[in-house]
Amino acid sequence: RKEVEQDPGPFNVPEGATVAFNCTYSNSASQSFFWYRQDCRKEPKLLMSVYSSGNEDGRFTAQLNRASQYISLLIRDSKLSDSATYLCVVNNYGQNFVFGPGTRLSVLP
């Protein structure tokens, strides 16, 4: 079993739609959680950190459920520019990042 698993995707949604991505992790010692986005042939870029109480940044909302070892990302009012691969990333404080395989999103006009 992979340490971090994500919806396989791809997700193809129309502009303006709401889309949710799910992620589960197996290491209960994980302490930090992130969503990164990766555009085609580019490096991963931090989208947002994920906090226990849940957090929101504009159209993006991240949730963490430590008991279920589950992380989610909700994107509201999808834009064409949101098309990318979304990477769920966990780490044990100060140690290396463990990446999920990513979920590809295509927002269609």
Next chain:
Amino acid sequence: EAGVTQFPSHSVIEKGQTVTLRCDPISGHDNLYWYRRVMGKEIKFLLHFVKESKQDESGMPNNRFLAERTGGTYSTLKVQPAELEDSGVYFCASSQGLKTQYFGPGTRLLVL
């Protein structure tokens, strides 16, 4: 402020040759990480430097890979001799604290 930079952006070599990848972290970042993405797989950790010391090299695939960070600034990752399965994208990342990591653009390595 300049981000993480990597050189070269692309490298095509033949099996058995040697390749050296370079990473310049964000100035002042003590933590430097190397990762690799092989075609069709997720990004995987290779190793972690804190300044010039190797903190964790548990992800290094074998002894054909050698990473250095002399002086605690830039880092190099040498593959010698390269094999076909070494092809992929090699990312470097740096961080100031122990949380958010900032990634470089990657080096695309193709071993023929």
